[in-house]
Amino acid sequence: MTKSADKSSEQNPEKKGKATPKRKDAVAKTKINSITSPVSKADRAKNRESQKLARAEARAAYMRGDQSALPMRDRGPVKKFVRDYIDSRRSLGEYFLPLMVFVLLLTMVPSVEIRFLAIVLMYSAMGYSIIYGVFVGRRIKKLVTEKFPEESTKGLALYGWLRSTQMRRLRAPAPQKKLGESL
Template identity: 55%
Template sequence: MTKSKSTPDNKKGKPTPKRKVAEAKSKSSILSPAASRSDKKRLKEQTRLRRTEARAAFMRGDENALPYRDKGAARRFVRNYVDSRRSIAEYFLVLIIFVLFLTIIPNPTIQLFAIAIMYSAMLYAAIDGFLLSRRVKRLVIAKFPNESARGVGMYAWLRSTQMRRLRAPAPQVKIGANIN
């Protein structure tokens, strides 16, 4: 074997660094410089504020803050239409919890009555959702001829199944409001 001469280009003439040292050197060059504790705290606070503002804009129904699924005049109309009416589907969760408590009672008549209430509410909610879907689709086609009515029926039905307080974006109209 021949000995190579030490030159600045090939960096010979010194021992190969240990793996731990080489990994630490490569990690430190990849990562950004360590921020101070106060910088990290300020950055975290700014991120939290931006997230809070974006959430508030989404709940207000600002068009720029809405996801694709909720954007557009047709979807806003559907949200307002659904929010202006009551539906048994929005109370379904509460009804199911009530039925659950009734089925705990060891009386077969009460249990049968509770199950009948549950199935009749399910049937009524399904029929109401189907009719709502058709009605909303027809209204959107008439009111917004240039916008696609694809998916608005399902959008309306799914929104009608959520409890009013838990709907996002938050309802913009009162129950019973006239939506044209």
């Protein structure tokens, strides 16, 4: 033995006392510790059914507009006000998607004039939708500032415009106000 080895053994008299376990043994030990009791087929089916019911209840609460079920982007009285404002009005944006499908069908017609009119219709609808978005966004900001003076209006214009471009039937959460109903 060298002098340095003697000194280190004198300074650290405790030794490990056993060999490092092989990886195979260590992995097997963790598998044994992590194994849970086997779940029967009936229990798995019952768990799956209860999870399905929980998801259905959560979706129903979301579609009703229940504040606890909404994601953060849709929560709060200001966002509810914007949704109600948009839902109580009709806009061309609601019909944008079906209109684009119609335009797509028109572009397949062999007549050049009809295809040209389809393209003009498409760009007109896009332009109208953008201009409508600017105006409805300004109106939303004004109304929110009047009704909720302490709340920020950041992002509300885009939130309202995007909701107005969705087909009424496909909006989530579902519209709470009927068309023409006052706020």
